[in-house]
Amino acid sequence: MERVEFITEKEVNTESGLRTETMMLNMGPQHPSTHGVLRVVLHLSGETVVKAVPYIGYLHRGIEKLCEHITYQMCLPYTDRMDYLASICNNIGFILAVEKLLGIEKEIPERAKVAEVILFELGRIESHLVGIGTNALDLGAVSGFLYCFKERERIYDILEMVCGARLTTSYPRVGGLPDDLPEKFEEAVQNFINIFPKTLAEVDKLLTRNRIWIERTKGVAYISAEDAIDLGLTGPALRGSGVPYDVRKAMPYLGYENYDFEVPVSNDGDAYARYLCRLEEMRQSLKIIEQALDNLPDGPYIADLPEVVLPKKELTYTRMESLIRHFVLVYEGIKPPPGEIYHAVENPKGELGYYLVSDGSGKPYRMRVRGPSFVNLQALPKMVEGAFIADVIAAIGSIDIVLGEVDR
Amino acid sequence: MSLDLQTVVESLRNNFPDTITDLTSFRGETTLTIKKKRIGEVCNFLKKDFDFKFMVDITALDYLEFKTPRFEVVYYLHRFGLEFDENIRIRLKVVVSEEDLKVDSVVPVWSGADWLEREVYDMFGIEFVGHPDLRRILMPEDYEPFPLRKDFDVRDREASKRSFERALNEGE
Numbered sequence: 001m002e003r004v005e006f007i008t009e010k011e012v013n014t015e016s017g018l019r020t021e022t023m024m025l026n027m028g029p030q031h032p033s034t035h036g037v038l039r040v041v042l043h044l045s046g047e048t049v050v051k052a053v054p055y056i057g058y059l060h061r062g063i064e065k066l067c068e069h070i071t072y073q074m075c076l077p078y079t080d081r082m083d084y085l086a087s088i089c090n091n092i093g094f095i096l097a098v099e100k101l102l103g104i105e106k107e108i109p110e111r112a113k114v115a116e117v118i119l120f121e122l123g124r125i126e127s128h129l130v131g132i133g134t135n136a137l138d139l140g141a142v143s144g145f146l147y148c149f150k151e152r153e154r155i156y157d158i159l160e161m162v163c164g165a166r167l168t169t170s171y172p173r174v175g176g177l178p179d180d181l182p183e184k185f186e187e188a189v190q191n192f193i194n195i196f197p198k199t200l201a202e203v204d205k206l207l208t209r210n211r212i213w214i215e216r217t218k219g220v221a222y223i224s225a226e227d228a229i230d231l232g233l234t235g236p237a238l239r240g241s242g243v244p245y246d247v248r249k250a251m252p253y254l255g256y257e258n259y260d261f262e263v264p265v266s267n268d269g270d271a272y273a274r275y276l277c278r279l280e281e282m283r284q285s286l287k288i289i290e291q292a293l294d295n296l297p298d299g300p301y302i303a304d305l306p307e308v309v310l311p312k313k314e315l316t317y318t319r320m321e322s323l324i325r326h327f328v329l330v331y332e333g334i335k336p337p338p339g340e341i342y343h344a345v346e347n348p349k350g351e352l353g354y355y356l357v358s359d360g361s362g363k364p365y366r367m368r369v370r371g372p373s374f375v376n377l378q379a380l381p382k383m384v385e386g387a388f389i390a391d392v393i394a395a396i397g398s399i400d401i402v403l404g405e406v407d408r
Numbered sequence: 409m410s411l412d413l414q415t416v417v418e419s420l421r422n423n424f425p426d427t428i429t430d431l432t433s434f435r436g437e438t439t440l441t442i443k444k445k446r447i448g449e450v451c452n453f454l455k456k457d458f459d460f461k462f463m464v465d466i467t468a469l470d471y472l473e474f475k476t477p478r479f480e481v482v483y484y485l486h487r488f489g490l491e492f493d494e495n496i497r498i499r500l501k502v503v504v505s506e507e508d509l510k511v512d513s514v515v516p517v518w519s520g521a522d523w524l525e526r527e528v529y530d531m532f533g534i535e536f537v538g539h540p541d542l543r544r545i546l547m548p549e550d551y552e553p554f555p556l557r558k559d560f561d562v563r564d565r566e567a568s569k570r571s572f573e574r575a576l577n578e579g580e
Contacts, residue, residue: 057546064531065555065562100435229461229488232520245462245488250495339434342465342484342499353465355482359474370465370484378523407546 022050025389029058033138033393036403040380040392047388052381056374059407067367071333072098072174075367080168082371082405086127086348088119088159088169095172096253097343097354101336104175107303112176113254115301117292118189119162119171120254120345121285125196126155127348127400128278128285131236135275135397136207139216144206151199158188174334175309176302189293193286200282207275217271221383221395224269231382232375235350236281237399240274242267247346259288271398278400281348308334333362349373349400371405413438413496416458424450430501439499447483447502448512448538454485455517460498462486463518466525468504468532472558477505479534483514504534513539531556550574 011020028039037058043051063082067075079094080087099105133148156166161182163171172178207213223233228241238245246263248256264280266273302309310329311322338360344353350372357366376399383395417440421428427450430441442450454460464484471478483500502511513536514521525536526545533554536542543549548571553560 057544057548060546062555062562065560069562103435230519232463232518232524243488251497340439341435341437342497344464351464353484355465355467355484357469366469368465368467370467374523374527375520378520 020045027392029055034396035134035401036406038377038396038401038403038406040396042389042392044389047390049384049387049389049392052384052392054377054380056377056403056406059403061408063408064367064369067364069363071330071362072336072364073330073333075364077168077170079369080170082369082408083127083347083349083352083373083402084167084404085130085402086123087167088123088171089127089345089347090352091169091171092116092120092123092254093343093345093347093352094354095174096345097341097356098174098334098336100343101339101341101356101358102174102308102334103337104303104305104308107175107305109176109300109303110297111181111299111301112172112303114292114296115177115181116172117254117256117259118289118296119159121289121292122155122158122189122192124285124348125282126152128236128282131348131397131400132203132207132275132278135271135394135400136213138393138397139213141207141210141213144203147199147203147206151196154192154195158185158192161185161188173302173309175305176300178302180301186293186296189289193290193293196286197283200279200286204279208279214272216390216394217275217398218268219270219272220387220391221271221398222269223379223383227382228269228379231379233350233379234372235346235348235376235400236274236277237350237376237379239263239265240277240398241269247344247351251344253343253345256288259291261288271394274398274400335360335362344370347372349402349405350376369405369408371408373399373401373403373405374408377401377406413498416454416496416498419457420450420453423453429503437497437499439501441501441503444502444504444511447500448514448517450500451483451485451514451517454498458487460485460487460496461518462488463514463520463524464497466514466521466528468528468534468556470532470556470558477503479504479506479509479532481511481528481534509533510535510537512537515539530554533557548575 023044025042025044027042028034029037039055041053042049063078079090083090129148129152133145136144159169160166163169223241225241225243228238242265244263244265249263261284264277266276311325315322316326336358338358340357342353342355344351352372353370355368356364359365384392427443427446428440432439464486467482469480481502481504485498487496489495513525525539528534529542530544530547551571553567
């Protein structure tokens, strides 16, 4: 490994005869505003960033490799640990990918689909709250952060009620939901719908026309629409540059084509535009949740597919046939036909894609995760080169990365 | 301009005869296998003439015991339609043999391919010719094996140990 020099470039100005130096500054991996273990090596001329080089991989756990050795069902908990701020979205994305590989999308009962839409949008709100909150915190607006985190707790309470876990949900199963929704689920979501717009208005009031917030984010970390597409950005980072691309509209899954919602777009391409997109997306998510809750049907919550779905627990304990089925499914796993699929979902941070290759056995031959944070982070050097060092923090916050997903 | 996947494939066939070696369709997704030498040209053509502006993903597959040549590099491209339902996706594949682990880079076509190609290099050891900065991205820079190859032993910790000791000795 090459030795790192503190002073990277020396130059003597020919006119004035003054000596200038470019200084190297190491930001991270242990730095609160890099949102985890991101390391950025900044080459500075005074306070201006000349060059920024991100180094990643400090959180690399090799999830793609680990998943090659375990059955499809066992992969599910690993997906929580990628974008852990919206683990439920990652889970649902993976489940949908396996269902597509199996070719059983049409068999999934309506109740499971609608419930998954509600949970997915709750996950989106949860992630955007952290995204906006921490971006504000990094720039010194602590109160905005606290308002966001207070509301996030309510979502965690709903998730805990549904699946027993708050952060690492591992919730739906291939084929639908593992158990029916708890009795008080609808009431709790309704309660959240009633309370949340008030907090959203407060966050809006605290930041949107806040002069300090505008000064710190407007015109900062600019990226044009052409560059954003060229770099492969997705999610609010792309829509903040004026490209109305949303997987929910482009390639609908879970019946998103039946819901009435807008894809918010902002044309400025700066950190402020991305903030506005996130804020509006939360309103749209709320609209989707409202519609879904109104249309939540009764009926079965898991598909009737014995070769994919585990039998009910009480049957496993009392009946021989169910016990055998349970044993085979757990021991050998779900066996999709040989083939390969790519399934994308619109995660809060952008397009999350699972590329699954099956060789016909119970374990994925290859599971590739296209993490939106990984691809979006590529835009960082472009955003910050030529800007001030303080803007780097605004830029990282506004791309909204989760290092668990960048490094996987 | 409204067009469908069929038109794209036809046009590719006409403009690049004998370049498409295989076409498969599974669950509504189309995969084209392209000759390795032509991948840069094909990608350029798809971007310029058919507006495949968005590079979704690049990854690789290792078919150690199942196929020779051993590796496949997979490209996944997206075209933004005027309407949301006019979006087209296409998957391109390139076969790479173990003796010649070199593929032309597509970074000149899409700059977003930069990190994706670096990851493929890091995990499979496939080199991308013409990549501006081909270094390891997730693993330490002096790490030797390629982890996502099928003959990589997950329990073998020697390589990580060596890399860690080197870092300690250098006082990084």
